[in-house]
Amino acid sequence: MSKNEEKEETRCGYVAIVGRPNVGKSTLLNHLLRQKVSITSRKPQTTRHRIIGVTSDYHHQCIFVDTPGLHDARKSALNRLMNETVISVINDVDAIIFVVESLSFNQEDYKVLEVLKEIYKPVLLVINKTDRLSQKDLLLPHMDKLSTLFDFSEIIPASALGGHNLDRIEKAVKSCLPQGEFLFPEDQFTDRSMRFLASELIREKITRQLGDELPYDITVEIEKFTEENGLIDIHGLILIDRSGQKKIIIGKNGARLKTIGIAARQDMEKAFACKVMLRLWVKVKSGWADDERALQSLGYTG
Ligand code: GDP
């Protein structure tokens, strides 16, 4: 086969990872990409944005799209916008990875499935967190049961965290890709700007630091992002809902904000392979989670 003919056989396509919050979508994406491009944490709803990560081998390019979980749209404008993001994302892809958690398949999962049934795209079902399963013999009957719900292209038990069966997922995904030329350079792993990655890393550190003390209504704006002489200078503005949260984030004598800043900077230096100077501010922006105009100005509407 000549070089040209080989090139013609490339496959390239978009793959969405969907599922209810906290099932391990971001973790799976991170492990599939072997690069930290999407943010995970023990709190649900950490990922609010559409994030694209790309993997390439000689013949295949998968462009992964992480999605926020589907939410109860009646609760706030933010939830409504998040759901619209999911639906617009899955309408746009070539294949879908539907992630569920171990042996539980609950009402929320059924809701996701209802959405997927309308899309007519290949759906790969990943039963994640199988490392937590104490009774492994329950897995096969569970898979049988799920196979009756929908014509999944494949059902794969896996552990995103433990790296179990990720190669099977990769193989199954590749077989769903349509023929076509690569859309991204082979070494590119995200089309999101470094700015966005910086804001997500800050948000991740805040969530890690505060755990249950903070609701998820928090956002980070990057006000300055400049690169000069091998040093990236970043100013991050942390926007919060209520003034009471300000003290919590800043901590005693600024100790907490400092810890957040140091951890975020360390991750940024790894991600950008570059020295980073990071300064953080905290500002109250009352009611922004319910103000669609404010959401748009912050870039939550895609
Ligand atoms: P998302 O909301 O679906 O994106 O979920 P995340 O990827 O943020 O994961 C939610 C939580 O589940 C995190 O604490 C992960 O570490 C954890 N998690 C993800 N995958 C696995 C897994 O395979 N096994 C176990 N035990 N935990 C996992």
Ligand code: MG
């Ligand atoms: Mg996530």
